[in-house]
Amino acid sequence: MTKTRNDFSARTKLDLALRASYVxxxxKLSTVGPSDEAPDAVTMIGVAAHICSAAPGPGARRYDPTMTPEERSHIDNGxxxxxxxxVLIDRDEKRFTADHLRRMKREHEGSRRIEGSGSDAEGDLISIGRDIVAVGSIVHSGPDGTRVRLSHFVSGSGRDLWSLNRDFGTWLPERRYVLLNELGFGGLLADPPIVERVGQAYEVQFRLQDQVPRRDAAASLSTMSREDGRLLHGLEAYIQHFETVLGMALGTWFADLGQGSDLSDLYWRYRGSPWFGRLAMMEMIRLSCIPRFKEGRDGPSTPFLAVNRIDRVEVPSFDLTNQKLAIEVRFDLEGLGQWDHVLSVFVSTPEQLARGRENARFHNKKLRTIEAENRKV
Ligand SMILES: [Zn+2]
Structure with missing residues (x-):
């Protein structure tokens, strides 16, 4: 049998759900909700529907024979x-034309402002490691640790949560972290988190390790300007440093494939969506609170070096100027306190990302071979 259905990938379905805020x-009904029936406590009654049918046939609606398989399974067609x-849109092709659905999609995505009232996405983002991201809120914080309640998953599932304890020992040390957008803060876990079912939600109790010390933003950095070669000191040097860290895509630095940020990937996935700002904030929390695992000469440090907390991240426009995105930030800086600035961050194109990662993997492999040979001598 030849494959004729051009279905969406799991990633595309998730992106469609997020961009619509699960509504x-x-x-305009919410498509998620707690449930006792579902094993992961969250019922998902949403579907990623095709605007133009995935395959021809008697039941197919709005099938367009001129589309390529890629176009049919592309997010633009969902x-x-x-x-x-x-079900309704597939029963009534006269009313639900492709143009009508595209307009509906555009208007809906544009109307989903998370900060506004009437949003079904209660709370803020909480990330447990890289794979579990949920919407939730903090219910308790004290000397015994922090307790959060998760209302629905953005990625990962209830099953991933339950296996946290069992799998904790197998997680890479740099993945054992929690990030809390509500606090603009996060850290490495001190021990395996405790997961409980409370009513119809999940609650997770955890303790964080002590933070690694931050550098004094008022003093200690000087670096060469990339623009004109002059020497930058203090804050000026930090601004360039923040922009460099954010602009270097994860996996494109050959000497350490684990370094870099997700910002460019997030941009192409969530451009135009209010989720971009929240996910960018989560990424900045990671860069400010989770230490690098290759220790520098001056001991352990975080990629952002001097940032204690991320208080605000906003993207006024998704337009790029010379491939750069303006991001308004409010950081709490060590030695300086609250600091507002507009960072100008380089966004790699999807092609640059693919090429950069391929190059980095190639050179990283070569580097490892050389290192192995040196050890033999
Ligand atoms: Zn509906």
Whole structure:
């Protein structure tokens, strides 16, 4: 049998759900909710529906024979709906034309402002390691640790949560962390988190390790300007440093493939969506609170070096100027306190990302071979 259905990938389905804030683009009902029936305590009644049908056939709606398989399974051909609206649009092709659905999608995504009222996404983002990201809130914080309640998953599932304890020992040390957008803060876990089912939600109790010391932002850094070669001191040097860290995509630095930021990837995935700002904030929390695992000459440090907390991240426009994105930030800097600035961050194109990662892997492999040979001598 030849493969004729051009279905969406899991990634595309998740992106559609996120961009719609898990709300049906047609009837505006929430497509997630706690449930006792589902094993992961969250019922998902949403569907990533095709605007133009994935395959031809008697039941196919809005099938466009001129589209390529790639176009049919592309995010542009998807719309997030609840299960009943998903059925409805396939029953009534006259009313739900492709143009009508595209307009509906555009208007819905544009209207999902998370900060505004009426949002079904209660709370803020909480990340446990790289793979579990959920919307939730802090319910307790004290000397015995912090307790959070998760209302729904952005990535990962209830199953991943339950296996946290069992798998904790197998996680890479640099992945054993928690990031809390509500506090602009995060850290490495001191021990395996405790997961409990409370009513219809999940609660996770954890303790964080002591923070690694931050550098004094008022004093200690000087570096050469990339623009004109002059020597930058103090804050000026830090601004360039923050922009460099954010602009270097994860996996593109051959000497350490674990370094860099997700910002460019997030940009292409969530451009135009209010989720971009929240996910960018989460990434900045990681860069400010989770230490690098290759210790520098001056002991352990975080990639952002001097940032204690991320208080605000906002993206006024998704337009790029010379491939750079303006991001308004408010950081709490060691030695200086609250600091507002507009960072100008380089965004790699998807092609640059792919090429950069391929190059980095190639040179990293060569580097390892040389290192191994040197050890033999
Ligand atoms: Zn609906």
């Amino acid at each position: 049906c683009s047609s009837c 719309i997030w709906l609840c299960a009943s609206c998903g």
